[in-house]
Amino acid sequence: MAGNQRHIGAPPCPATLHCQPARLKARRMKSPVALTLLAPLALTLATLSFQAAAAEAKPAFKPDLAKGQQLATTCLACHTADGTRGVPANPILAAQHPEYLVKQLIEFKSGKRKNAVMQGMAAILSEDDMKHVAAFYASKQSKPGFARDKDTVTLGEQIWRGGILGKAVPACAGCHSPNGAGVPSQYPRIGGQHGDYTEAQLLAFRSGLRANNAQMSTIAAKMNDREIKAVADYVAGLR
Ligand code: HEC
Numbered sequence: 001m002a003g004n005q006r007h008i009g010a011p012p013c014p015a016t017l018h019c020q021p022a023r024l025k026a027r028r029m030k031s032p033v034a035l036t037l038l039a040p041l042a043l044t045l046a047t048l049s050f051q052a053a054a055a056e057a058k059p060a061f062k063p064d065l066a067k068g069q070q071l072a073t074t075c076l077a078c079h080t081a082d083g084t085r086g087v088p089a090n091p092i093l094a095a096q097h098p099e100y101l102v103k104q105l106i107e108f109k110s111g112k113r114k115n116a117v118m119q120g121m122a123a124i125l126s127e128d129d130m131k132h133v134a135a136f137y138a139s140k141q142s143k144p145g146f147a148r149d150k151d152t153v154t155l156g157e158q159i160w161r162g163g164i165l166g167k168a169v170p171a172c173a174g175c176h177s178p179n180g181a182g183v184p185s186q187y188p189r190i191g192g193q194h195g196d197y198t199e200a201q202l203l204a205f206r207s208g209l210r211a212n213n214a215q216m217s218t219i220a221a222k223m224n225d226r227e228i229k230a231v232a233d234y235v236a237g238l239r
């Protein structure tokens with residue numbers, strides 16, 4: 001009799017690892033009552049771990065550079081064929097961290113980041129497409145840029161390296177790294193970016209037009225036009 005108890009509620013178990021714990025637990029149970037109550041639970045747990053294992057078995061996403069390049073043909077009129085130096089109003093995407101690019105595309109699509117053109121462009125991309133196209137641009141190298149204004153380059157460099165004293169503006173280099181390459185997945189590359197674009201973004205963070213990052217909104221809020229222009233121009237020459 002006791003020998004049969006362990007089979008209550010436990011149907012024939014396929015020879016998988018996931019069933020084993022439930023079976024072993026059931027075998028150790030002494031009370032038939034407890035066993036009757038717990039067996040369905042054990043079964044549920046076994047099923048759940050089964051499902052989890054099935055989900056894990058799904059192959060990890062692999063960005064496809066060829067697919068990314070194909071998708072980027074829609075973007076080349078503004079961002080150039082490989083995301084490098086085009087007209088100053090359009091950001092350089094080459095060598096940008098792919099996680100940052102995907103975040104921006106998701107936020108254009110959802111409307112969290114506002115720009116009429118880019119909201120339309122992102123709307124037609126699936127999240128997988130975004131990852132493919134981001135990986136494509138990330139794999140490219142941009143051409144170096146230059147600061148243009150000799151008169152503000154010292155101020156720009158001071159802000160970049162040391163922030164703005166008395167205004168609690170932190171050093172940009174602290175997050176975006178000393179050469180502006182950023183920190184993968186956390187802080188975007190901004191070194192070598194078009195000065196005009198960088199300036200426009202700082203102004204947008206300050207005015208609230210771009211409101212997809214609290215850190216940058218707080219920083220830009222404390223900067224005046226001259227400081228923004230100076231640091232944006234300085235950043236363009238970083239490499
Ligand atoms: C008609 C011109 C145009 C086209 C086409 C275009 N973009 Fe853009 N893109 C822009 C402009 C302008 C911005 C800057 C928007 C802003 O000021 O916030 C931008 C911004 C971006 C950004 C944010 C970059 C950053 O540093 O934050 C990404 C990512 C981007 N575009 C990807 C794409 C992709 C991918 C495509 C093609 C599917 C594309 N763009 C097509 C003009 C364009």
Ligand code: HEC
Pocket residue numbers: 091103159160169170171172173174175176186187188189190198199201202212213215216219231232
């Ligand atoms: C505390 C960390 C931190 C500091 C300090 C910081 N940034 Fe940023 N910055 C960020 C993050 C995070 C983002 C990405 C925002 C997003 O995800 O949209 C960003 C984005 C930007 C962008 C937008 C880039 C693009 O391609 O659109 C610019 C421009 C920028 N920062 C300039 C600066 C400047 C100039 C300074 C110094 C005055 C500075 N940042 C200081 C964290 C920081």
